Amino acid sequence: MTTRSRHCLAAAGRVLVLLSCAALAGPARAAADPARDVEARQVLFWSVAGGGNQLTHGPAASWLHLQNASPTRAWPIELTGTDGFNQSAVIRLILPPATQVRVPCVLPLATWHGNVEVRAGGRVLPCTFHWPAGQPGHAPGAPPALLLSRGLPLDPFLSGLNPPAGGSGAGPSGAASGRGGAFVSVSRAEVEADAWPDDWLFFAAFDAVALASADVPRLPGPALEALVRYAECGGQVIIFGDATPPKGWEARTPERDEFGARYPVGFGSWAIRPMLTATADAAWANDLQNRLRESRDRHPTLSTQLSPAFALQQARIPLKAAALTIALFAVLAGPLNLAFVIRRQRRLWLLWTTPLLGVLFSLAVIGVFVLGEGVRSRGVLQAVTLLNEGTRRATTLAIEGLYCPLPPRGGVTYDGDWQVTPLGTADERLSRELDLSAGQCFRRGWVRSRLPAGFALRGSRHAAERLPLRREGDALVAVNGLGAPIERLAVADSAGQLWAARDLAPGAEARLERLPEGSGVVVTPAWLWEQRRWPEPMKTTLWQPERGQYLAVLKESAFIRPRLPRAHYKQAALVIGTPAEAVEAPAAAAGGRPAANGGGR
Missing domain, CATH: 3.40.50 (Rossmann fold)
Structure with missing residues (x-):
């Protein structure tokens, strides 16, 4: 066989190998088609029957049913959408092979009415998904x-x-x-x-x-x-x-x-x-x-302004110092600078002295704001919690206000089982991003530099905290097991008698003081929900719980923690608790007249 024949046979062999590889790769690529492997469809929990079709508060919720027909391949799933308020939301997950799941899709805002796409492996799936329409506020x-x-x-x-x-x-x-x-x-x-x-x-x-x-x-x-x-x-x-x-x-x-x-x-x-x-x-x-x-x-609605107002109270904006710095620049860069170059007979120096003064005073203005505000974020967290020791459940309503000289890296993240309502008027010109893959992460645009931001929170969780109460003769003794310092404590026993104490550290024990009739004002959870600055009236008026309950004003929140751990927070929390065992009245007071409520709310 000649050399030319050998080269021809080798080339033919290479062509056959390439054709065989292409034939084997064709079915593999077809098997890896996400449109064929993954089925996606929306499952509605409810539909409007009459009387209007827009939500006015709370999250918009639906299910996404996913089924992966591939026996070996897992697919990355991404649900993305944008709406008319320049907001974007995303949910990412991995769909294991040969499985079907129903993914809850809970959007914190009921203002969504935009387009939603479901992607598998980067390709758009033929799935029609709509969140219920809503309106801001x-x-x-x-x-x-x-x-x-x-x-x-x-x-x-x-x-x-x-x-x-x-x-x-x-x-x-x-x-x-x-x-x-x-x-x-x-x-x-x-x-x-x-x-x-x-x-x-x-x-x-x-x-x-x-x-x-x-x-x-x-x-x-x-x-x-x-x-x-x-x-x-x-x-x-x-x-x-x-x-x-x-x-x-x-x-x-x-x-x-x-x-x-x-x-x-x-x-x-x-x-x-x-x-x-x-x-x-x-x-x-x-x-x-x-x-x-x-x-x-x-x-609360998007137009609620309470939380930003709380955050602004914590911000020390050095407006006077900045105004004085700018006024000083106007004097130095203007008449004094001109007089200096005329005296030196160097008028061309204006070409570099004026820009130099501008740079120096720009740095001075930045320094004034940095020294006045600092780089540490500030926040306010106010919460009211109903603690049922019998069921071990704690239900909390809270308002968190933030003021950040620099936007927090990674945004602000809340647990997925909390209802989160951003407060303040939404600006449609500002883009905002929300990631619902793990909890509720308000990433880009929700907390901006030197602009107040706030969130209204609502949730319920399992709670092991409690306030043990026991009788020692005619006295009532309390142990602080709430996990935070108690500033003021009021307890109403089964006869309506009011007992009080102050300044209990975590784990501390104290004998409560018996108060005369008419010392407190009875408050109810329904009334507290209508208020938005819960702990503050306790400074001037003693709030009294209903019979068989206790009311504690905490120096910091024990049932919801601040979202920015490195920020400086001003906290105030109110807890209304129902003990696991009834708070019995002393024998001397059990048959007497109960203390007056002093008015109820």
């Missing part, structure tokens, strides 16, 4: 929102809560109808009770959640716990039919009227009403409308 006359289970009839709510214009039905006294004449936005669950979510944030956008009594036993344990957490955080749960209050709250005295019983559960309520008839009367609809509207008006 309460528009004038915006209707409250009600969610119904599928076990309740829809017609009585639509006709009773949203009577037709000019019909016999009437709205609540003094209530303005929403858009299109609607008084209440009525939504209905798209899934049966046995498939309800185990995340209370799915209910947080509604002012009340109504179920039929037959639906309650069908709720999975985590879903029932989510409903209880929703009520503890200020929501209203309404059960139509025969039912009982949730465990741990059945001992509370209910409020009874012609429409049933309402048990206080944390900041909210658990109402039990008779089963509906085919038609709803006007009195029933009027009462429910008023309850829903009161619940709606308690929620």
Whole structure:
């Protein structure tokens, strides 16, 4: 065989090898196609049945169903979206091979109405995903929102809560109808009770959640716990039919009227009403409308200015020093500089003396702000917590205000089971980024340099903290087990007698002082929610808890921590606790007259 023949055979062999590799790589590439491996679709929890289609507070929640058909390959999934307010949100996760999952997608703001894309391996999947539409804050006359289970009839709510214009039905006294004449936005669950979510944030956008009594036993344990957490955080749960209050709250005295019983559960309520008839009367609809509207008006909105105002109080902006520096520059760079070069007969020196003075005084202005403000961020954290030692649950409402000379690196991150509402007016010209992959990370644009920012927080968690109380004769002894210094403590025993103490360090024990009648003003959780500067009135007025409870003013928050650990915070926290065991009155006072409340709230 000649040399030329050998070269031809070698070239033919190389071509066959390349063709074989291409043939083998073709199926591999086809098997790695995310559009064929991954199926994505949105699963709605609820849909609007009537009375308006916009949320006015709380998060927008839905599910994303994902299924990976590949037996060996895991796919990175990314859900991204932008809206009309120049905001972007992203959720990232890894979808393991041969699995299907239902991913909860909870957007903290109910202002989302933009485009959402689902990507797998960087490629857009054919999936239509929409978050429920919302609006920033309460528009004038915006209707409250009600969610119904599928076990309740829809017609009585639509006709009773949203009577037709000019019909016999009437709205609540003094209530303005929403858009299109609607008084209440009525939504209905798209899934049966046995498939309800185990995340209370799915209910947080509604002012009340109504179920039929037959639906309650069908709720999975985590879903029932989510409903209880929703009520503890200020929501209203309404059960139509025969039912009982949730465990741990059945001992509370209910409020009874012609429409049933309402048990206080944390900041909210658990109402039990008779089963509906085919038609709803006007009195029933009027009462429910008023309850829903009161619940709606308690929620903070994007236009709330309280938290930024708190943060501004902590900022020492050196405006006077900066103004004096600028005035000094105007004098030196102007007439004095001109007189100097004329005296030296070097007028051309103006070409370098003026820029030099400008640079020096620019550095001086920066130095004034750095020395006056510093580079350390400042914040305010005010919180009120309801602690139920029997159920070991702590429900907290808080406001956190921030003022940062430099934006925090990595943004501000909150846990995923907290409802977070940014405060202050949103500027559509400023871009903002939100990452929901692990918790709720407000990354870029939410906290800007030398601009106040704030967040309203609402959540409930398991709590091991407690305040042990015991009797020693006629005295009452308390041990601080709340994990933070107590500035003031007030305890009301079962007879209404008020006891007080001051300055208890963590773990410290103190004998409480017995106060005379009429020393305190009784406050309730519902009233506290309507206030936004909770601990401050305690400086001038002694707040008194209800019978069998205690009220503690803490020097720092023990149930929610500041989000910026290196920042300088001014904290104030209020705790209303229910002991695991009743605080019995001393024998001498048990049969006497209870102390006067001094007025209630």
